[in-house]
Amino acid sequence: MAIGGSVLSCFCLFPFSVSRKDKSQSSGRSSSFRLSNSEEVDRISSLPDEVICHILSFIPTKEVVTTSVLSTRWRTLWTSVLALDFEDNWPCFFNTNFASIVGSILDQRRAKSINRLCIHNHNKSFSIELIGTLVSTAVAQNLQELDLFCYYYLEVTLPNILFTCKTISILKLSFGSTINLNGVSSIHLPSLKVLHLYLLYLADDEPVMRFFSGCPILEELCYEEVKSNNSTSFKICMPLLKKLHLKCHDKRVQIVTPSLEYLQVQETKVCDTLVCNLPNLIKTHVDIYFDKCEQEYVSKLFNGIHHTNFLELSTYTTEVLADSSFGFPEFHNLVHLKLCLSTIDYCFLIQLMLTKCPKLQILDIDKVYEESAERKRTLPTTPVPKLS
């Protein structure tokens, strides 16, 4: 597909793009001015095909296909790129059927596998059927990473074959609508290591539990803004989970993950969160809300995370903690403490924390006023008792 370059240059990039989009083009451009004599040797052609395909796998598919007009060597180079990245801003030429464009890209590809499929879509160009077809095709071709970020639909049903894929290791789903998991008979994802579920609605919790139990080696789980009709409790019980990011308002969550190293709990109610002992915890971010009467839950929570090396408490948390007195456990591994404070006087809290953290080295205080945010950092290096 030879798309005129000028046509493409007027498209703006997708706003939710991943970080690789921040370009450092200035270095490239300035060098092209410096080395503008025509005898300059073309360096990129000395790279082998696999390396160029690796480079192209970080670029959206639309631009990858454009490289076919660069020179003779590049004409078919794009067909061996192992990633498909369909962003939101595909042009529509002369009422061409978008599905046919996608189909012809797939047909033209010579590579036998698809490592990465990424669809970021906010408008009608991707129908659910097309997404389903693409996902099925990719799964059949040893898909390793799937990233679906689509917001147009009312209900989404993903092909069953996705849930028994043996090769997939990264799965990110974000739909803004209901995802229908009821038709999925079995979920078995033996290679899945990273799972991000963001902004989904589920009919009920049972499929999610099946999902979790079908991912034996999961290492990273990001469970944000997933709502379901039946707000029952559910258990996140994964022996190998290392990173957990939890943000759900209306559920009772029980966290039983002995290998956990990174925990971020946001906007959850403390009485709804049961954290079992996490001995390997390294970093914890706590942003929960609770009332003063729920102290037992708070101590349960802190008991569960007291092995951590780094603790960050948000303003919600510190506000309530400041006024109450309850049994903090000793944080014997805590090296770095970050407190986000608002206008209330926190001396008591700080002192309390400092007495409970014998090995504290870095104390980071983030004071947020209404008008301005002021950051103040104090860094004691000597043992804590000296400070008071």
Place this chain on the structure above:
Amino acid sequence: MEEVVARLNITWFIAIAPPALSFSTGLVETVLMRMLLDLSLESRAISFCEEYLKCLYLSCKPKALKNTYNLCLFSMSEVAMAVVKPEMKSYIWLQTVDGSIQQVEEEVAMFCPMICQEVLQTGMGSSKTYAISLPHRVNPAILGLILDYCRFHQVPGHSNKINEYLSVLRLKERKTFDEKFIRMDTKKLCELTSAADSLQLKPLVDLTSRALARIIEGKTPEEIRETFHLPDDLTEEEKLEPLRNITDDPRIRLLNRLYARKRKELKERKKLKDVEIEEEPKDERSLEDLLSFINGADGDMKGTRANKNKKKNRRRKDQAKDLSSKNANENNKVRLLPQHIRLGLNLLPSAFHNVNFDNSLEASASKPSRMQTFPTVNFSPKFEFIDGDVDDDLDPAMKEELDREVEDFARRLNSDWPERMQILSLSQDRRLGLLVVLRYDSGLRAKQAVMPIIERVIYGYRLLIRDSEAVADNSTSKVSGS
């Protein structure tokens, strides 16, 4: 800070060891480390340490403070080891393609899988004479960069959890290091990628690849060519052409042969009719004008440049679908037919029987199809050309069928009026498009060869339209004469 530095012994200031342990740029840190390595200065080192830390604390430099604290912890607890370490440090000898040999600390060099493999398998690199020769893509300047990278990223083991966390904090510094590291011109970046790839240093390959991807992304092809100095060796037509099947597909060859044969036949047939053509008034107008006349004010016809654009099977079917749906409402018998005229040599059976164009998409989805071109020039939507390497199976049986179809078509072109009327009415009933495909060859000769045929057909249809109300017999005599 300055008074702290001023209090130092000048001799220590000069003898600064390479900053193997520290990753911050502070000069004082390196001096401190040096001091700590010398047992005799231990007490002095400790007091200096405390004062320095106090300075850092007061000046609110968390990073430096943390670094130094870590350094002190490490040094004071393992000062004996630290003293012994410089002598015990082992080096690996590496030789680049230009013959120069340099020695590198072992743990730094072993960060590269290729070097590691060499050392473990062949035992080379332990001395100058047995230096490991690096792949030719690694020149000395680039080797220096790679070793810097390795030195920064190779991580020593951790004794306890606290150190582990502090090393996790170093990750942020690694990112800043990476970002600064990658700021170089594109030429060097390509060289670095190439060298890292030959040394199998995957994290560095990823880093440089992403940087190159960022450079390529968002640029037009001209800009990319300029940045990387790529040769612009594709002709204009090649750029607009859809990709050909480069692998030598026997079906494609067969199809090309078929086309060549058809063209020849039609040329001969045309020669026979030349005399008759001469009698007709020569229609000087271009093809597109003819069609526009037929279709009325519809469509946007441009000049012969339109001929340069090629379309594929699917595209044609799409267009047919679009047009048929567009014109479905127009229950105009006269207009419907000409809009479906597409002339050519190859008549695929499916085209004839494909009443419902909506299904064509699904049907052809199973067949391999080619990319579509999106021409930046205007093209005639009514008049489509298809390239030679049309998909669809072309085994001998099919070939026979195609032969028959072409014969049929040729016959129809020259058939009598009533017969033609019959065919046309039939097709009207079924709303068939008489899908005919013209093969475009780059070159004027082929076009000239085919043009008369097209003109004849168009002319025939023009007559048909003009005389559709007139007496059928009159038209027959006229048309059969042509």
